[in-house]
Amino acid sequence: GPCTECSCSSGKEPDKDPGHTKKKDNGECLCVPKIFFGTRTHKQISQITRELKRTAYSCVPMTILSSRDYTCIHPVVSNSSNRNEMCVELLEGKHGKSCSYYHSVHKLSEHHALQSAPQAWDIEDLVSLGRKLRACAYFAARELMVGADIVFCPYNYLLDPQIRESMDIHLKDQVVILDEAHNIEDCARESVSYGVTESQLRAAREELEFMVTNNIRQKHHEPLQAVCCSLI
Structure with a gap:
């Protein structure tokens, strides 16, 4: 059955503490590590979340980190060949424009369907809900990482130091799982x-x-x- 340390145990709310600490019965703080689950492709993440739904840990707080190519729903930016640059320009307010989807990100990251989800979700679920709420799925996924017990992402999010820094990923004292790790050499080579x-x-x-x-x-x-x- 579900364990007693993470949020999968019945009745527990997702942990909002960035340090991911919990208190023991004697009052001492216990640091509960996050699980970073790296895969080679986003398609593999979809397969893993489907399997997660079938387990007792389906309700564990989670998030899926991915690029704007998969999560941007801005009608102009999402159709651009350079989504990252256009997104940054909107966030910086260049040309007098901003992104209403970004400013509504809390509607998505705090939505009950994700905060108290009865089962694991996939990128498509996040993007679909983001479209419905007109809120940014890309930044919502990053905000959900704070309270997540398990974080799914492609290999390069864990291997590339620049991506780790930009995504605010800190692996010290955390649990890292690499699916099909025999592919890690190729990914590491691509990262450098x-x-x-x-x-x-x-x-x-x-x-x-x-x-x-x-x-x-x-x-x-x-x-x-x-x-x-x-x-x-």
Whole structure:
């Protein structure tokens, strides 16, 4: 049956404490770790949440972290090829516009269907409810992480330090589960890889040639110039 430490036990409300601490009978604080469950694809998260619904832990407070590609419902931003940049511009109020969906995020993150859900939910459920409430599913999922006992996300959210920082993910003293971990090498390689076009390489080579020719930190730029020349 359900355990006695996390919120799956009958009658317990989801923990709102960012530190995720609970008190023992003797008054001492007990730090209850979150479970970060990483998968390779969002489709696998859907499969896992379906299985979670069939267990005694279906009512455990949870959230699913994903990109704006899956959760943005803004009619303009969601149809853009650069959702991240457009979203940031709206949040910063550039061009005198803002995002009404973001300002209504509390309607979704505090909705009873998610806070006291009788069973696990999926990204599609979150987005569908967000459309109904006209509230941002992307930021609601992030807010739900505060009180969640289990957080589902793709591998790179756990492996990439920049994504961890931007998503406010702290793994110290937490439980990390990697589904199909034999794929982790490829994901780790992708997280530290960067792609450039031939035109970018040519532009870099020209700039480096200028630096070397004009004796501007020549010792540092010559090796980089050699690398660029070897690639094109």
